[in-house]
Amino acid sequence: MPVTGTGRTSRIIRWIDYRLPFVTQIEHELYEYPTPRNLNYWWNFGSLAGIMLVIMIVSGVVLAMHYTPNAEMAFDSVERIMRDVNYGWLIRYIHMNGASMFFLIVYIHIFRGLYYGSYKYPRELLWMLGVVILLLMMATAFMGYVLPWGQMSFWGATVITNLFSAIPVVGQKIVTLLWGGFTVGNPTLNRFFSLHYLLPFIIVAVVGLHLIALHTHGSNNPLGIDSKGPQDSIPFHPYYTIKDTFGLMVFLIVYSIFVFYMPNALGDAQNYIPANPLQTPPEIVPEWYLLPFYAILRSMTFNVLGIPSKLIGVMLMFSSILVLFVVPWLDTSRVRSATFRPIYKKVYWLLVIDVLALGYVGAHRPEGIMVIIGQLGTFYYFLHFLVLMPLIGKLERPRPLPTSIGAAVLPAGAGAAGGN
Amino acid sequence: MSDVAQSQVSHGDDGETRRDFLTLTATALGVVGAAAAIWPFIDSLNPAADTLALSTTDVDLSPVQVGQRLTVAWQGKPVFIDHRPESEIKAAQDVDWRTLRDPEPDSKRVQKPEWLIVVGVCTHLGCIPLGQKQGDDRGPFGGWFCPCHGSQYDTSARIRGGPAPANLLVPPYKFTSDTKITIG
Numbered sequence: 001m002p003v004t005g006t007g008r009t010s011r012i013i014r015w016i017d018y019r020l021p022f023v024t025q026i027e028h029e030l031y032e033y034p035t036p037r038n039l040n041y042w043w044n045f046g047s048l049a050g051i052m053l054v055i056m057i058v059s060g061v062v063l064a065m066h067y068t069p070n071a072e073m074a075f076d077s078v079e080r081i082m083r084d085v086n087y088g089w090l091i092r093y094i095h096m097n098g099a100s101m102f103f104l105i106v107y108i109h110i111f112r113g114l115y116y117g118s119y120k121y122p123r124e125l126l127w128m129l130g131v132v133i134l135l136l137m138m139a140t141a142f143m144g145y146v147l148p149w150g151q152m153s154f155w156g157a158t159v160i161t162n163l164f165s166a167i168p169v170v171g172q173k174i175v176t177l178l179w180g181g182f183t184v185g186n187p188t189l190n191r192f193f194s195l196h197y198l199l200p201f202i203i204v205a206v207v208g209l210h211l212i213a214l215h216t217h218g219s220n221n222p223l224g225i226d227s228k229g230p231q232d233s234i235p236f237h238p239y240y241t242i243k244d245t246f247g248l249m250v251f252l253i254v255y256s257i258f259v260f261y262m263p264n265a266l267g268d269a270q271n272y273i274p275a276n277p278l279q280t281p282p283e284i285v286p287e288w289y290l291l292p293f294y295a296i297l298r299s300m301t302f303n304v305l306g307i308p309s310k311l312i313g314v315m316l317m318f319s320s321i322l323v324l325f326v327v328p329w330l331d332t333s334r335v336r337s338a339t340f341r342p343i344y345k346k347v348y349w350l351l352v353i354d355v356l357a358l359g360y361v362g363a364h365r366p367e368g369i370m371v372i373i374g375q376l377g378t379f380y381y382f383l384h385f386l387v388l389m390p391l392i393g394k395l396e397r398p399r400p401l402p403t404s405i406g407a408a409v410l411p412a413g414a415g416a417a418g419g420n
Numbered sequence: 421m422s423d424v425a426q427s428q429v430s431h432g433d434d435g436e437t438r439r440d441f442l443t444l445t446a447t448a449l450g451v452v453g454a455a456a457a458i459w460p461f462i463d464s465l466n467p468a469a470d471t472l473a474l475s476t477t478d479v480d481l482s483p484v485q486v487g488q489r490l491t492v493a494w495q496g497k498p499v500f501i502d503h504r505p506e507s508e509i510k511a512a513q514d515v516d517w518r519t520l521r522d523p524e525p526d527s528k529r530v531q532k533p534e535w536l537i538v539v540g541v542c543t544h545l546g547c548i549p550l551g552q553k554q555g556d557d558r559g560p561f562g563g564w565f566c567p568c569h570g571s572q573y574d575t576s577a578r579i580r581g582g583p584a585p586a587n588l589l590v591p592p593y594k595f596t597s598d599t600k601i602t603i604g
Contacts, residue, residue, distance in 0.1 A: 182495035
């Protein structure tokens with residue numbers, strides 16, 4: 001530990017640390033932070049998401065130095081970044097594909113939490129802060145997608161802001177307020193740029209709270225049982241720093257394949273056509289990471305109890321994310337890990353399939369069989385959270401839990417000795 | 421010390437003190453003040469004066485032939501002008517409008533039956549319906565068809581099928597002469 005040394009550097013560090021205990025804090029959270037010894041690779045995605053946030057902020061700050069947030073010039077300024085700015089193509093492709101990677105990582109991170117019950121006591125707030133981060137990410141990604149001012153930017157912005165017109169009485173006023181005009185236009189682009197730059201730093205702040213909540217009770221683990229003593233945990237450094245670094249290397253290979261070999265595979269060709277307010281593209285689809293929610297939005301094709309289908313669709317779409325906030329209380333089972341929950345485990349995979357199916361529907365025109373699959377998928381999504389989760393927790397008989405993490409994962413006899 | 425504090429606070433019959441009253445009124449005034457201070461920031465997001473200044477558009481209708489459709493920009497939005505032939509007018513008038521999703525008779529949507537003037541923005545999620553150009557898909561009701569989510573409008577631009585909740589909006593406009601209109 002550096003603070004105990006007697007060299008000049010250590011003395012300077014000690015001088016600072018006595019007044020601003022930064023180093024002590026880092027040591028405490030990194031070296032001494034006891035982490036369950038049985039974390040698997042699904043636990044890599046939290047730190048990966050943090051690294052992705054940093055990559056997005058760094059590349060975004062540089063892009064903002066070359067970008068012009070004006071409806072007349074935005075598209076050309078992005079093309080200038082691509083063609084004339086030194087390594088502009090690289091930085092933009094890193095940022096563009098980074099958004100997709102960020103969502104991929106965060107979705108895996110969320111489904112990890114759902115499988116292993118990471119939202120249960122005492123980690124409810126940790127989970128809810130995560131949902132806040134997801135909402136902020138979606139808003140940030142949506143506004144970032146508008147900035148290149150291509151056809152899909154413009155019409156995506158039009159469709160999404162028009163969602164608010166479904167609100168009774170004040171809907172249209174709110175939409176005009178969002179636009180700063182009578183359509184999506186230059187004022188809209190300006191404010192979206194401002195917010196797109198602001199929100200990531202708010203995400204950083206919420207991530208800070210997320211980490212404080214995490215470090216208060218420590219990580220959950222694949223067995224979902226609490227750590228019962230030193231034999232159940234190992235220090236975060238070096239054991240998990242090295243595991244996270246290995247995971248990062250693997251992830252960077254995947255990321256690089258997209259950035260260097262298929263940079264536009266996840267985008268829409270329509271967005272390389274400058275925005276035209278008088279011409280709607282043949283089909284408006286959001287980026288892939290918003291497709292399941294888009295499918296839920298479009299699933300309502302009929303009015304219910306006199307409430308217009310459009311309003312219900314909007315409410316369902318927002319509810320599909322807001323329902324995550326109450327998952328800690330919807331799941332009535334006291335067993336965290338699905339490993340020990342035979343029925344929930346199956347239903348969990350049905351939810352995964354359901355969300356993937358909704359994503360598939362969201363990418364296709366709402367015609368024929370797609371409408372029906374979308375409606376069934378939406379129904380099942382809410383059935384899972386609102387009915388199956390509470391019910392299975394009550395009815396299911398979980399398998400017996402191991403007595404401790406150490407006992408379960410160490411060779412017989414080593415658990416009591418505390419490993420190495 | 422406690423004696424001084426006691427003497428400064430006069431207790432009312434119902435146990436409420438002068439201090440409670442002051443706290444309440446000061447908080448209430450503070451909230452009002454904060455709201456008043458926030459309002460300029462919110463209102464600054466509303467359309468600015470120069471945006472509002474572009475709020476009317478003049479259109480000369482004389483070159484538009486019967487059966488022709490013209491698109492003009494008003495407040496940045498497309499306005500559909502349809503010089504309706506007799507068949508389109510008849511189709512719009514003959515339908516029993518009371519059974520429609522957004523019930524409105526054709527006569528309330530036009531000033532002169534041969535000129536239908538509507539904002540060309542789908543009332544679902546704001547796409548621009550097809551039907552203005554020759555060869556466009558006009559949908560099963562001969563009016564307009566929105567490609568985004570399949571809303572169908574008739575020759576009075578009323579919603580007849582698909583997810584949109586309302587008819588295409590009729591903008592405020594007036595005939596300044598027989599062949600000229602001002603929209604807005």
